[in-house]
Structure formats: C-alpha cells, structure tokens
Amino acid sequence: MKKSLLILWGTCAVMLLLALPSQLSAQYDDDGPYAELGVTIGPSNFLGDLGGGPGKGQTFLKDNNFQLTKLSVGAHFSYYPKEYIGARLALNIGRIEGDDNVINPKGGLEEARYNRNFNFHSSFFEAFVGVEFFPTVFLEDDPSDHYHKLRPYAMVGVGVFHFNPKAVDPLTGQTVELRPLRLEGQGFTEYPDRKQFSLWQPNIPMGVGVKYFLSDNFSLGLEVVLRKTFTDYIDGVSTTYIDKALFNNYIGTYYTPQQAALAAHMSDLSNGGLGGYPGYGEAGQKRGDATQKDSYYTFGIKLGFRINSGRDYSSSTRCPVLRF
Secondary structure, X not given: OHHHHHHHHHHHHHHHHHHHHHHHHHHOOOOOOEEEEEEEEEEEEEEOOOOOOOOOOOOHHHHOOHHHOEEEEEEEEEEEEEOOEEEEEEEEEEEEEEXXXXXXXXXXXXXXXXXHOXXXXXXXXXXXXXXXEOHHHHHOOOOOOOOXXXXXXXXXXXXXXXXXXXXXXXXOOOXXXXXXXXXXXXXXXXXOOOOOOOOEEEEEEEEEEEEEEOOOOEEEEEEEEEEEEOOOOOOOOOOEOXXXXXXXXXXXXXXXXXXXXXXXXXXXXXXXXXOOOOOOOOOOOEOOOOOOOOEEEEEEEEEEEEEOOOOOOOOOOOOOOOEX
16 A cells, blocks of 8 residues: 555656646746757676674665676656756666675674675566656757756666575576575464565656756766665565475475575575574574665666657757857
8 A cells, every 4th residue: 555655656647747847837948848868888796684884784875886787778768848947758678686605704784694605696677767857958058959958967766676686696696587496484374473585566666867968959968866665575585584394384385395495595595505593594693784774786878869859950040158
C-alpha cells in the first residue's frame, strides 16, 4: 500500500510540475513546445550492505567502491512544453555489484564486513518518468535559441526497476541465484515479518546535470542520477542470520534437499566460504543493516536530438548569454 501511495504521489507531482508552464509562460518569449530523442551511456554503481569503506558502514558515496563500477546504457524521449521545464520517459539497462572482499581491513569496524565475505551482482532494467527543470532559462534573452548554450538542470521522477541478485560461491566458483534460497527465512513461519521480496520494485530517480547545445538541434549532456529504492534486498542481504537447520524444514515446500544444503552454505560465507567464523552464521546475529534501504546511481553522458519543433531559426538573433 505504501509503495502504491508513493507512486501515486510521484505521478501527481509530475503532473503538477508540468502544469506550471501555463502559469509562468508570460514571463519570457518562447516559441512553443518541442520533443527530444536521446541515448545515454556511462558508469553505474551500487550503494548497499556489501563492501564499503573503513570504519562503520556509511551511507551514499562514503561507502562507494569505485572498483566495482559497471556500465549502463539507456534511451529517452523528452517533451518540453516550455524551455525551462520538460517531461522525460527513460529506459535504462545496466549492472551493479557489491563485494565484501574489496574492503581494505584496517582493524576497525570494517573488519566485520570483510570477514562476512558476501558478494553479489545483478543486471537491472528500469523505466521511469521524470520532470526536468532548467532554472537559468529565465536569465536568457532568447530561450528559443539553443546554439552553444549551457543549461544546468535538476530532475526528479518515479519509476520501476527489475533486478535479480546472484552471488559467486567462493568454494566452487559457481554463480548462485539468491532469491529462491530465502537466505534470511523469507516466507518461513518462524519469521512472519520476513516476506519474500519481489524482483520488481519502485524507485525514485533524483539527479542533476548540465546540457550543452552543440547546435540548435543536437545537445551533449552530463548527468548523475541516484535511485532511491524501497527494498533492502538488491544485494540479497538485509537483516540477521537464521538457524541453518530451518532450511531442511522446508524441503518439499521451497527446496529440494540439494537446494536446502546450498541455502545453508550460502547463508554464511565467512571463513573463506566455509562458514562458522566466530560471530557469524548463528541465529540472530547481524547479517546486514535493515535500517538502510539499498540504492544505486548512474553517471551518464547524454546525446540528444531535437524533433518535432517546427521552428524557424534562419532569422533568429543569437545571444551570448550562458554560451561558451
């Protein structure tokens, strides 16, 4: 219910922001709407329970592991009813990873994550709608003229993404899909508050960028977008260890005997993958941080091509405001 309300709230916010042009259009001269098609390519990275920096686990970039950066690509369609505001529909695919092995242990609180020895990787697909706002347009003499203009902007939206966490077994090198193993007792009667997570989740993309017009119809941009999510299971790690004997109780319900044994093994990869390192693997001991939801971000290089404009620039007077 909360997720549905958030999506509804976000959609209403997008509609409200798109209604602003009709209220502000009298403030400057504008030649009307146009649309844009574009592509994006750039690095993507994960922010969650796995990996991180020295000391206590932190939020956002303080726990970012740049060595795990992967690639994402995407395409977008944007509609600009006015020069200072637009709506974007975007589709993106990419990959994200997390790994306790990349931590540099220095004898601090990071040792707990390093000894935990978890890893994950996942591809992702996302679709979102968002609103872009260009505040410097109000400083331009002729907003309808784009040639060699530089425009910073902010963006916020609502979306949905798909993920599927997998991990490499350090003993065998085998890649294991984590969700079917229910490693923290999801769906078990012993843990009624731990529901099986969905691989489709809502997100809220928030970002800033800058757009440079190579010509009146082509633009090149740089943009960083953080995705706030409402799940802590992108990496398959969230709360506490469970009693490994419980996996056998659900043979025939969730597991075959082989799957139950695999779940018991993958639930605790401490001690180099053997499990049983002191302080790990026992029921109730901390496995992840359930107080912080996972997130991910992308840094994109964007190329855009304006379409459906119908404007005549042959007689326009170009102005040097915000041009380089």
